[in-house]
Amino acid sequence: MNIESHFLNWHGRKLVLALVALIAALSITSLAAAEGDAPGAQHFVYLPVVSRSATTQVANGNFESGVTGWTIYSAKSRNVIRTSFSPNTVTPLSGAWGAWLGGMYSEITHLEQSIKIYAGTAYLTYWHYITSSDYCGYDFARVTVNGTQVEQYDLCTTANTNGWRKHVVNLSAYAGQTVTVRIRATTDNSLNSNLFLDEVSFQATGAVQLAPDGMNDLMFDEATLPEWEDMLKGPQTK
Numbered sequence: 001m002n003i004e005s006h007f008l009n010w011h012g013r014k015l016v017l018a019l020v021a022l023i024a025a026l027s028i029t030s031l032a033a034a035e036g037d038a039p040g041a042q043h044f045v046y047l048p049v050v051s052r053s054a055t056t057q058v059a060n061g062n063f064e065s066g067v068t069g070w071t072i073y074s075a076k077s078r079n080v081i082r083t084s085f086s087p088n089t090v091t092p093l094s095g096a097w098g099a100w101l102g103g104m105y106s107e108i109t110h111l112e113q114s115i116k117i118y119a120g121t122a123y124l125t126y127w128h129y130i131t132s133s134d135y136c137g138y139d140f141a142r143v144t145v146n147g148t149q150v151e152q153y154d155l156c157t158t159a160n161t162n163g164w165r166k167h168v169v170n171l172s173a174y175a176g177q178t179v180t181v182r183i184r185a186t187t188d189n190s191l192n193s194n195l196f197l198d199e200v201s202f203q204a205t206g207a208v209q210l211a212p213d214g215m216n217d218l219m220f221d222e223a224t225l226p227e228w229e230d231m232l233k234g235p236q237t238k
């Protein structure tokens with residue numbers, strides 16, 4: 001299974017629900033007509049309530065609206081939300097736009113916005129693509145909430161993702177609050193690192209489903225993922 005089919009499945013389910021609702025409504029209407037009600041008789045058609053997708057709590061989470069929705073900072077005045085990356089073999093996960101953090105020596109890049117955290121969808125998710133030439137321990141990705149670090153991981157060769165990977169951060173401690181969520185990358189003065197981002201959203205659980213290339217259909221629990229990541233990293237210094 002690949003991401004396109006996940007996407008289609010999700011939208012497919014919504015389409016099926018919509019069709020069921022339409023058929024039900026038409027059936028009620030036609031039944032009433034078939035019973036030969038007098039003109040002016042009241043007919044009631046009940047339509048289902050469809051809740052908003054949780055993804056709407058992030059403004060421009062897929063970056064397809066361009067440079068909007070996010071407060072952007074780049075110490076090197078880089079264009080962070082953009083349509084082309086380097087290496088140019090990296091392209092946005094979806095659509096034409098994505099975000100590129102890091103990308104230069106001694107860079108600090110962040111994207112942030114104020115987001116309401118809901119108890120039912122309290123897991124921040126985003127897709128990242130790490131390309132780094134550095135050793136571990138020098139360049140970092142961080143997630144902060146109201147300035148407090150809730151996540152940090154290395155940008156280094158052994159953390160290179162070789163494709164888009166979904167990342168999940170548990171923000172359930174902030175459920176019910178409107179908070180400032182910041183995703184940040186920092187690089188030091190040698191051996192560059194890039195952190196590409198796309199599809200920032202929220203989901204109900206900590207489950208991470210890996211990207212379509214490689215280990216398809218494998219589900220990792222958030223709690224065990226750091227162990228996998230640590231296992232893949234060797235001790236390195238520069």
Ligand SMILES: [Ca+2]
Pocket residue numbers: 134138139187188189190191192193
């Ligand atoms: Ca570096």
